[in-house]
Amino acid sequence: MTKRVFEVAREYGVQTKEVIQALAGHNIKAGNFTGVNESMKAVLDKKFAKGGSTKQAAPKQTAPERAAAKQPASKPAAPKGEHREVRQETRRKQQREHDDRPQQDARRQRDTGGRTGHRQNDRNARPQQERNKRPVSGQDRRDDHKNGRGRSAAGGRQEGRADNGHSRSGGQNRGGSTERPRQGGGTAQSSATKRTKYFSRPQNSDNKRGRNDRNGKSASRPHTLLINVLNKGKAKNNRHDDRHTQQNGYQQNNQPAKKKNYPETIELPETIAVKDFAERLGREVGEVIKRLLLGGIMATINQEIDYDTASLIADEFGVTVTAEAPPEDPTEIEEIVDAPETLKTRPPVVTIMGHVDHGKTSLLDAIRKTNVTSHEAGGITQHIGAYQVRYEGKKITFMDTPGHEAFTAMRARGAQVTDIAVLVVAADDGVMPQTVESINHAKSADVAVIVAINKIDKEGANPGNVMQQLTEYGLISEDWGGDTIMVPVSAHTKQGLDDLLENILVLAEVSDFKANPDRPAQGVVIEAKLDKGRGTVASVLIQKGTLHVGDSVLVGNTYGKVRAMNNERGERVKKAEPSLPVEILGLNDVPEAGDILNMTDEKTARAVAEKRLEKKRSSELHVNAKVTLDDLFNQIQEGELKELSLIVKGDVQGSVEALSQSLLAIKSDEVRISIVHAGVGAITESDIMLASASNALIIGALTYVPTCPPVKRPKKKRSICVHTVSFMMRSMMLKPLLKACLTRNMKKKLSAARKCAKLYRRRRSLLPVLMLKKEKLRALPKSA
Numbered sequence: 036m037t038k039r040v041f042e043v044a045r046e047y048g049v050q051t052k053e054v055i056q057a058l059a060g061h062n063i064k065a066g067n068f069t070g071v072n073e074s075m076k077a078v079l080d081k082k083f084a085k086g087g088s089t090k091q092a093a094p095k096q097t098a099p100e101r102a103a104a105k106q107p108a109s110k111p112a113a114p115k116g117e118h119r120e121v122r123q124e125t126r127r128k129q130q131r132e133h134d135d136r137p138q139q140d141a142r143r144q145r146d147t148g149g150r151t152g153h154r155q156n157d158r159n160a161r162p163q164q165e166r167n168k169r170p171v172s173g174q175d176r177r178d179d180h181k182n183g184r185g186r187s188a189a190g191g192r193q194e195g196r197a198d199n200g201h202s203r204s205g206g207q208n209r210g211g212s213t214e215r216p217r218q219g220g221g222t223a224q225s226s227a228t229k230r231t232k233y234f235s236r237p238q239n240s241d242n243k244r245g246r247n248d249r250n251g252k253s254a255s256r257p258h259t260l261l262i263n264v265l266n267k268g269k270a271k272n273n274r275h276d277d278r279h280t281q282q283n284g285y286q287q288n289n290q291p292a293k294k295k296n297y298p299e300t301i302e303l304p305e306t307i308a309v310k311d312f313a314e315r316l317g318r319e320v321g322e323v324i325k326r327l328l329l330g331g332i333m334a335t336i337n338q339e340i341d342y343d344t345a346s347l348i349a350d351e352f353g354v355t356v357t358a359e360a361p362p363e364d365p366t367e368i369e370e371i372v373d374a375p376e377t378l379k380t381r382p383p384v385v386t387i388m389g390h391v392d393h394g395k396t397s398l399l400d401a402i403r404k405t406n407v408t409s410h411e412a413g414g415i416t417q418h419i420g421a422y423q424v425r426y427e428g429k430k431i432t433f434m435d436t437p438g439h440e441a442f443t444a445m446r447a448r449g450a451q452v453t454d455i456a457v458l459v460v461a462a463d464d465g466v467m468p469q470t471v472e473s474i475n476h477a478k479s480a481d482v483a484v485i486v487a488i489n490k491i492d493k494e495g496a497n498p499g500n501v502m503q504q505l506t507e508y509g510l511i512s513e514d515w516g517g518d519t520i521m522v523p524v525s526a527h528t529k530q531g532l533d534d535l536l537e538n539i540l541v542l543a544e545v546s547d548f549k550a551n552p553d554r555p556a557q558g559v560v561i562e563a564k565l566d567k568g569r570g571t572v573a574s575v576l577i578q579k580g581t582l583h584v585g586d587s588v589l590v591g592n593t594y595g596k597v598r599a600m601n602n603e604r605g606e607r608v609k610k611a612e613p614s615l616p617v618e619i620l621g622l623n624d625v626p627e628a629g630d631i632l633n634m635t636d637e638k639t640a641r642a643v644a645e646k647r648l649e650k651k652r653s654s655e656l657h658v659n660a661k662v663t664l665d666d667l668f669n670q671i672q673e674g675e676l677k678e679l680s681l682i683v684k685g686d687v688q689g690s691v692e693a694l695s696q697s698l699l700a701i702k703s704d705e706v707r708i709s710i711v712h713a714g715v716g717a718i719t720e721s722d723i724m725l726a727s728a729s730n731a732l733i734i735g736a737l738t739y740v741p742t743c744p745p746v747k748r749p750k751k752k753r754s755i756c757v758h759t760v761s762f763m764m765r766s767m768m769l770k771p772l773l774k775a776c777l778t779r780n781m782k783k784k785l786s787a788a789r790k791c792a793k794l795y796r797r798r799r800s801l802l803p804v805l806m807l808k809k810e811k812l813r814a815l816p817k818s819a
């Protein structure tokens with residue numbers, strides 16, 4: 036069997052380099068793996084066996100024999116391991132010298148004109164079982180070489196692993212085929228022992244493989260495919276370094292890598308994509324993903340991570356994080372925060388509420404006549420939705436729009452207009468359904484309530500009974516030790532009116548309603564219309580600042596310059612201070628009740644109004660995307676919804692009570708049920724408004740389903756959520772349906788509820804009609 040150069044060198048006990056040089060001296064070109072023929076042997080014998088080398092004993096001696104022969108010599112024999120080290124070192128050097136093997140192969144091909152001997156040797160040297168694994172053609176080997184897998188990819192699962200192990204990662208070397216050890220697995224070096232030696236190579240080795248070990252991590256870390264993938268980014272950098280190194284020689288390997296200038300602090304938004312985050316950190320995405328993985332977060336390159344997660348990861352990289360200011364919403368204008376010292380007392384804004392025919396209008400008229408027209412005679416009262424009265428030198432603004440609208444329509448748009456609610460209850464009639472509704476509206480808006488027990492002049496009036504009834508709804512008279520002011524009045528006889536106004540002023544004084552009059556005006560639209568002669572007319576209640584004629588304003592989606600201003604008596608005014616209702620002319624379009632007025636420069640007003648209009652149009656396009664109960668349940672599951680507000684309506688009091696009790700009996704740790712309002716009768720627009728303002732679901736219960744009249748459906752525009760169910764079926768369907776949203780086993784229970792619903796629908800019942808606007812649902816309060 037023809038021996039190869041490195042084997043012969045081993046036999047002579049000299050370095051392969053010396054053997055090659057000796058051959059070169061005789062014009063014989065050879066490499067590590069070149070087969071040594073007779074003529075070459077003769078040359079080498081001459082050089083090394085005949086005293087050419089002092090180390091050489093007999094060429095045919097085996098290594099142990101040589102060691103034994105050397106034993107008696109003065110120099111003590113090196114331990115076995117040391118020999119191996121020497122051989123390893125030799126092989127490393129050989130590998131460095133012959134990394135440009137392809138060129139040598141080509142040269143040899145030219146020289147020998149045929150198959151090179153070393154290849155045969157290589158093949159012969161491989162264990163038979165490895166060779167049997169896969170027949171390797173020359174082409175295969177070349178392809179493997181090109182792919183950077185080393186030249187013995189077929190034979191070498193073992194070798195491949197060994198290579199992976201000694202290098203920082205196999206992945207890093209994929210790109211550079213010349214980096215692979217040429218003889219790596221071709222010989223018996225693929226044994227486990229040798230692999231271990233490779234792993235424990237000193238990190239400061241100038242060997243090429245050592246470069247990848249400069250972090251000193253790879254040797255001890257098990258290499259998995261995942262880590263290889265994660266290291267891909269790093270490999271990219273290394274590849275660049277490798278190319279650089281190859282050009283400048285291996286000596287540069289020991290030079291420390293250029294330190295990157297990583298940022299010390301970065302700003303982060305509320306959420307950021309992993310890719311962008313890595314960019315801000317100045318790191319490779321792979322590194323960031325790896326850190327996330329180690330932290331138990333599987334994230335892809337485009338995945339958004341929240342601020343907290345990002346700041347934790349940044350902290351691991353030693354980077355300080357600060358929160359980025361949220362991007363400006365082009366549809367919003369900057370809110371002006373008033374300093375406490377700029378605030379001045381303003382008149383309270385009062386709304387009159389109560390059941391039908393309990394005397395709301397009569398009371399308002401009585402107050403107006405006594406306190407407005409009588410004092411300021413000559414004025415032609417105009418209906419602008421609100422007016423101001425003067426009592427004892429102090430002003431009170433009364434909203435003469437129906438109480439519900441004053442509360443809910445405006446509150447639904449985010450404008451809290453009313454400061455005090457006057458609840459009118461007829462002394463002869465007592466508490467009625469709309470009285471309860473009004474109480475709930477006021478409570479929901481968190482507004483102070485004053486009860487005006489009206490019609491006390493009437494026969495059969497029983498104010499005590501009213502006070503008694505009101506206690507059930509949490510309104511206890513001051514006379515009875517409670518904190519609700521209750522004033523007996525008569526709109527007809529004007530009895531108690533002064534007392535009422537006085538109490539309003541006292542409550543206002545206690546509550547200390549304040550606003551800054553010296554700032555750009557802000558107000559809320561009470562009513563708006565298109566007048567044939569005057570164009571757009573909007574009744575606005577100024578809440579902060581002072582509005583002047585000529586000011587540029589932004590009102591909801593509309594804008595314009597205030598051309599003229601009138602008060603409720605139709606008089607021209609030049610300025611409007613807080614709590615003053617005025618009619619303004621000059622807007623480009625009719626705004627909606629509840630829209631907020633902001634004084635701003637003309638350009639901004641126009642730009643923001645246009646942006647808002649655009650946004651509104653695009654949201655209208657998506658308005659058909661109905662939200663199902665599943666969405667609501669998902670919100671609960673995600674912890675976004677802590678309180679499920681409900682409005683219960685039924686055809687008889689018994690149904691409503693039973694249904695309310697049954698709903699309140701459902702206990703859950705995750706979400707609390709609160710019944711905002713429960714009442715008898717059809718679902719009205721007022722219910723829808725309340726639901727809209729308080730983000731509630733409406734449940735309508737009907738007692739006799741098969742013969743019941745259809746439930747009055749509210750106007751589509753206003754409806755947010757109507758969920759009609761049969762009272763008879765409530766235990767069968769509603770309970771599991773609601774339980775479904777309150778328990779973890781949601782899907783199971785929901786499907787049970789759906790089955791019930793389906794079954795019931797076949798019986799022509801009125802079943803879930805859910806018209807829930809997505810944005811309304813999203814706006815549901817996060818916590819109770």
Ligand SMILES: Nc1nc2c(ncn2[C@@H]2O[C@H](COP(=O)(O)OP(=O)(O)OP(=O)(O)O)[C@@H](O)[C@H]2O)c(=O)[nH]1
Pocket residue numbers: 389390391392393394395396397398489490491492493524525526527528
């Ligand atoms: N005797 C007596 N009757 C009153 C008094 N206040 C109102 N009324 C009568 O009650 C009826 C209803 O009065 P309104 O002022 O229209 O009641 P309302 O609450 O405004 O009614 P709606 O606008 O329909 O909700 C009228 O006939 C009034 O004359 C009062 O103090 N005493």
